Amino acid sequence: MELRGILQGLTHEYHGGDKPVDYYLNIGGYRLPLNEWLGSELTISFLGEKNCIACGRKTNKTFNSGYCYPCFTKLPENDLCIVKPHECHFDLGTCRDESFGERYCMIPHFVYLAVSSDIKVGLTRKHNELRRWVDQGAIRAIPIAELPTRRMAGELEFHLSQFLPDKTNWRKMLKGDVKEIDLLAMRDEVYGHFPEQFKAFQYREDEWVDIAYPILESLDKINSKTLDKEEQLGGRLIGVKAQYLIFEMGVFQVRKHAGYQVEIKAKTSA
Structure with missing residues (x-):
């Protein structure tokens, strides 16, 4: 072929x-x-x-x-706030494309815990979590908060990154060198680090998602x-x-x- x-x-x-x-x-x-x-x-x-x-x-x-330089500098999906969502500037009126922001950023987002190379915190659009977890090579994951916008989810993720990694060690992930982690116990521990203004957005799901790879x-x-x-x-x-x-x-x-x-x-x- x-x-x-x-x-x-x-x-x-x-x-x-x-x-x-x-x-x-x-x-x-x-x-x-x-x-x-x-x-x-x-x-x-x-x-x-x-x-x-x-x-x-x-x-x-x-x-x-995959983008050429002009598309990298102009398209909204390549803006810095995509990788640093806590710096979202939609409300400042400087979004590269407001319609993009309304579709992808001003909608509910999950903050989650995932096990890929180790336990990590991350965020993703609601209903996009499985795609995100698989793209990161996670073997187990669970949402811990649901926020109304990408910026709010980014602010919570940025805060929690003081206590948990927010990056994946891709070499360990590919080797499958991962420790067994109780996500429910870890979630309860992480809830102790939630700032007061985010506690109302805690998301309690008693079952995590397991992911197997070929x-x-x-x-x-x-x-x-x-x-x-x-x-x-x-x-x-x-x-x-x-x-x-x-x-x-x-x-x-x-x-x-x-x-x-x-x-x-x-x-x-x-």
């Missing part, structure tokens, strides 16, 4: 229980079902061109996982591979987790390479 086109990020479908997430590699409008190719040979070749995933223009360098084998050492250094990479595909393809020779972060023109070849192992 051969495919050519612009690479996009991985998409996935969560089925709950012990069933692994179904992953898809998106290229040129086609969805390659990756779970079906686990254990097979998969190669990715860079064809020498990069295109902006927003406007399509050719670019020598991509920013923020992984055949684990790697003892995590080597990151990039098409900026190797024009072709791949090998036997042994797993998929977060936005990473896991090969015997190393791991490939797909979303980081969004916008790259590539050729994908897959064949079953002999």
